[in-house]
Amino acid sequence: MADKMKASIRKIATFVEETRSEMGHAVNPPTRRAAAVAVIENPCAGKYVEDLSELMLIGEELGELLTQRAVAALGIPATAVESYGKAAAVGENGELEHAAAILHPKLGAPVRKVLGKGAALIPSSKKRGGLGVALDIPLGHKDAAFVRSHFDGMEVRINDAPRANEIMVAVAVTDSGRPLPRVGGLTKGEIKGEDGLR
């Protein structure tokens, strides 16, 4: 698989987290979230490259692959995903703009195609860092960004990535919001679903 793709993938990691209680208070049903992370070669590492379209195409490809992997890890139908997020960490020989090229122009459309929906902005974060850097993937409701119970984040890291000439790319999905949400705001039951915001 890895050699047929535009991206040269060294490894793919998936993470699933299930929270069953907080402060002794049961979380029922448990909240579950998953992230899929690809570690790829950065074709633009070590030099200034003006045209980043190669990275944009890699982003498109990874948007589909990582969303499929994350949904599969969660073991739910893709249409049952409630919130999502994306992030990238560029190794030390790369530029923050390389993360932007992967994440922003083309990655979102295949994510939404896999999920069947997704009117809201996909929240994102990016950074440059060394091996083992922690990536905090922001999470938001996929159909209405203002759903307060679903403002969240998921930390992922891989001890041997990103190497200097690599980029870590992550997509996270959930079947729920935070474990015991109680700070008010728009609830998922109130989503109008017209503008991706409310």
Place this chain on the structure above:
Amino acid sequence: MPEVQIRKKFTAVEEIFHEGGPISSRPLRRAAALAVIHNPFAGAYVKEIAGFMDDLKPLGLEMARSLVKALGGDPKVVEGYGKGAIIGSAGELEHGALWHVPGGYAMREILGDAKAIVASTKKVGGPGTRLDVPITHINASYVRSHFDAMEVGLADSPRADEILLALVMTTGPRVHARVGGLKASEIKGEDGLR
């Protein structure tokens, strides 16, 4: 003995295609299952703790099964394993030792007749502590190509009165293993060592 209270569970799977060398036709997969549980002995010295090992057996089996599932569902693909624990700051290292029997025997039971000792490590640490869980071949500890490790940890665990329990399974040798030693194909399988 007290009931096992689980706050969260976590599964990680890595699929490794290469590490700078030729792309493997059979990517190495490593999976880790973590459970964060309440430490019933936190905050005081408790002399009799061994009974908790029995309480942990169902969790060990559940985690071992979840690892096989994460690796595709066939226990025959599993070639390496390991286990570990991180004890929160109000506990003692000995509490981590409670995991040896229920964690190790659960994996052996699920994998059939695994003969080698399950490599392990443990430490006391705060939230975010990372643990390098050692990995060796399931039938012969000396198989050099399968000496490996997987780093695990969770940003919010273990809290002071918690224990983070880990089981790890892998599907093969290091992706570019080439430092000789006993090969998996040479295992005699008599003593769990060679």
